[in-house]
Amino acid sequence: MQWIKNLINRIKLEIQYRKKLKELRKRDPFIYK
C-alpha cells in the first residue's frame, strides 16, 4: 500500500507545482534583458 501513497503524493506535488508555475508566470512576466 505504501507505493500507492507515494504515487498519490507525487501526483499531488506535481499538480501543486504546475499550478504554482502558472500563478508565478501570470504575476511575473520576466524577460532576460
Added chain:
Amino acid sequence: MIIVAGGDSFVYGSELADCNNTPSNNTFTALLAQQHTYHCAAYPGNSNEAIARQTVNACHQYNPDRVIVSWTFPGRYEFRFGYNTGQRLSPWYSINSWTVEQNVSAIEQEFVTKDEDILKAQIETIERAKKTGVADFARTFYQHVGSTEYWEVYSSLKEIVYLQNYLKSRNIPYLFTLADYSIFDNYTIQHRDATIASLVDSIDMSRFYFFPPGTQNGETTTPRGFYQWALENKYKVGTTHPLEEAHYAAYLLLQDYFNAVD
C-alpha cells in the same frame, strides 16, 4: 551625495532607450539621483536575495549617503551554483518560473509588445539553463520547495529584514518600494505563524513607499507596486517593462518621500 539603487530590471532600466548592457539613467531611481552620484546595483531578473546581496555589496564599496531599493516579485530565488552557469553574474543565478519553460510560444504570449530579438534572447538563456543543469535544479526546487507560497513569502521577508537591519546599523538613510505588492498581500501573512509574524513585526513599514491603490473597476485595490501601478495606469510598455513615461511619473510620486528620508 552618493546614492545606491538596488532592484531588478525595472531599476536597471531594461527596455528603456538608453539601456544597452549598462543601467539606464531614466529609471525612477536614476531620476531621483540625477543631481547626485548614482550607482545602480540592480540587475535584470534579480530575486529578492540577489537584490539584498548586491545592495549590501554596493554599500560596502561606495559608502552611500542614501539608498533606494525596489523589491521584486517573490517566487524568484538566487543560488550560488557549484559550476559556471554561463550567465553574466555566474556562479550566482536567480531562477524563476520561466527557467523551467521549454515552450517558446508560452514565453511569447506574455509579451505586451512582440520583439523577435528579445524572444531570441529568452530562448538562448533557457537553452543555456538546460545545458548547464540549472533548469533541472530549478524544476526540482520548484517541485519540492518553491511551489509553496510560504517559502516565497518567508524568503522575501527575510531579505527585507536583512537589508533593512544592515542599513539601519550603519545609519544609511533609505527608502524601500516594490514592483508588486504580493509580498505583503497573501494568505501566509494574513494567517501568519510565529516565524512569519516575527519577520513582519521586524519590518519598519514607515520606510516603504507603496504606489496608490487603483480606483477604477478591475484595478488592484490594495497598495500597488511600480509594475502594477504602471500597467493599470496604461503607461507604455515594451515587451514587458514600463517605459520612460511611467518612470518619470513614478519619480514625481516618489521624490518628496525620497528627499525626506533621514
